Amino acid sequence: MKVLVTGSSGLIGSEAVEYYDNQGHTVFGVDNNMRATFFGPKGDTTWNLERLKQATQRFTHYAIDIRDRQRVFELFEQQRFDMIIHCAAQPSHDKARDIPLQDFEVNAVGTVNLLEATRQFCPEAIFIHMSTNKVYGDAPNEVPMVEQETRYDYSRGEDYNGIAEDCRIDRCLHSLFGASKTAADVMAQEYGRYFGLRTGIFRGGCLTGPSHSGVELHGFLNYLVKVALAGNTYTVFGYKGKQVRDNIHSYDVIQAFEAFRQNPRPGEVYNLGGGRENSVSILEAITKLEEITGHPIKWEYQDQNRIGDHICYISDLRKLSSHFPGWGITRSLDDILVELVESEMARHQLVTY
Numbered sequence: 213m214k215v216l217v218t219g220s221s222g223l224i225g226s227e228a229v230e231y232y233d234n235q236g237h238t239v240f241g242v243d244n245n246m247r248a249t250f251f252g253p254k255g256d257t258t259w260n261l262e263r264l265k266q267a268t269q270r271f272t273h274y275a276i277d278i279r280d281r282q283r284v285f286e287l288f289e290q291q292r293f294d295m296i297i298h299c300a301a302q303p304s305h306d307k308a309r310d311i312p313l314q315d316f317e318v319n320a321v322g323t324v325n326l327l328e329a330t331r332q333f334c335p336e337a338i339f340i341h342m343s344t345n346k347v348y349g350d351a352p353n354e355v356p357m358v359e360q361e362t363r364y365d366y367s368r369g370e371d372y373n374g375i376a377e378d379c380r381i382d383r384c385l386h387s388l389f390g391a392s393k394t395a396a397d398v399m400a401q402e403y404g405r406y407f408g409l410r411t412g413i414f415r416g417g418c419l420t421g422p423s424h425s426g427v428e429l430h431g432f433l434n435y436l437v438k439v440a441l442a443g444n445t446y447t448v449f450g451y452k453g454k455q456v457r458d459n460i461h462s463y464d465v466i467q468a469f470e471a472f473r474q475n476p477r478p479g480e481v482y483n484l485g486g487g488r489e490n491s492v493s494i495l496e497a498i499t500k501l502e503e504i505t506g507h508p509i510k511w512e513y514q515d516q517n518r519i520g521d522h523i524c525y526i527s528d529l530r531k532l533s534s535h536f537p538g539w540g541i542t543r544s545l546d547d548i549l550v551e552l553v554e555s556e557m558a559r560h561q562l563v564t565y
């Protein structure tokens with residue numbers, strides 16, 4: 213296959229590049245390193261691009277901006293892809309408030325550019341759209357919750373498995389990022405339902421893995437590990453540190469894409485996170501990391517939560533699992549944390565924690 217990965221130097225994109233290259237496919241990556249523009253030098257993804265060039269055999273990188281419709285169309289006209297994995301994005305809800313126009317142009321318009329290029333040049337291709345649980349805005353906060361010692365949790369048994377795809381996506385507070393991603397999510401569905409394109413929409417929980425250029429505004433576990441190992445101070449924003457996220461390793465994300473490729477359902481939407489087993493609150497994550505590293509983590513508390521932030525978000529994975537019974541979580545939360553610590557140490561050539 214000819215596989216196009218957008219956002220190929222990012223967390224999910226780079227995992228997709230490696231996976232499909234490894235499987236013997238020809239992989240094209242589009243990434244203009246805009247993460248460095250969004251987040252400064254700590255968001256720079258050049259290291260990951262260099263790593264990919266070493267680790268792959270059939271990978272070609274293009275520093276194209278997905279907003280540049282003409283260049284995107286030219287690339288599609290030349291290559292006629294079999295699969296498109298769309299991961300390029302402005303990924304932070306806090307950041308979007310400072311750059312609303314750029315955020316919308318990248319997340320919404322950039323996505324439509326890719327969908328339309330697919331329709332015109334390779335309508336048979338599989339199109340994976342990486343969406344987010346922020347399309348639900350703060351609606352998941354309406355689920356009745358109970359405060360426990362170290363986390364918030366759903367209080368009713370019927371909510372135990374988490375938030376399903378029928379949670380509403382409008383009449384709630386999203387952040388501008390959540391709104392631009394909702395526009396993209398709905399367009400990707402529409403190209404599936406209206407035009408019959410083989411689009412699959414995956415609404416991510418907390419996606420994580422060693423290839424993230426983690427920064428304070430994006431990449432929760434990865435950034436926490438960086439702060440812990442550097443001996444810096446981590447800031448917890450509101451909800452007493454009891455807010456819960458479900459974490460999924462980038463490898464398991466790609467396995468869900470591959471399951472969809474083998475059995476596509478045009479326009480279908482799936483929640484994709486770590487589920488209840490891989491859920492953790494910030495307080496719990498700090499404790500777990502202290503156990504792994506053997507060192508206390510410095511953290512401070514700010515009363516004000518992030519606007520529109522989820523209190524407890526666990527992805528209900530039952531739809532994904534029922535459509536693709538072969539798919540499942542293979543990396544536990546503890547596996548993920550140990551791998552993040554080890555890779556961060558290797559990157560900085562640390563010998564002890």
Ligand SMILES: NC(=O)c1ccc[n+]([C@@H]2O[C@H](COP(=O)([O-])OP(=O)(O)OC[C@H]3O[C@@H](n4cnc5c(N)ncnc54)[C@H](O)[C@@H]3O)[C@@H](O)[C@H]2O)c1
Binds near residue numbers: 219242416419425431
């Ligand atoms: N990481 C998470 O926890 C998470 C959670 C839910 C959803 N998502 C979604 O998953 C997708 C991938 O996220 P990620 O964590 O890999 O993000 P990332 O920031 O690591 O990767 C995105 C990549 O896209 C590139 N990019 C940005 N704007 C671009 C543009 N205009 N043209 C070309 N390239 C551009 C960036 O340079 C970056 O390398 C995004 O759509 C994000 O919204 C991520």
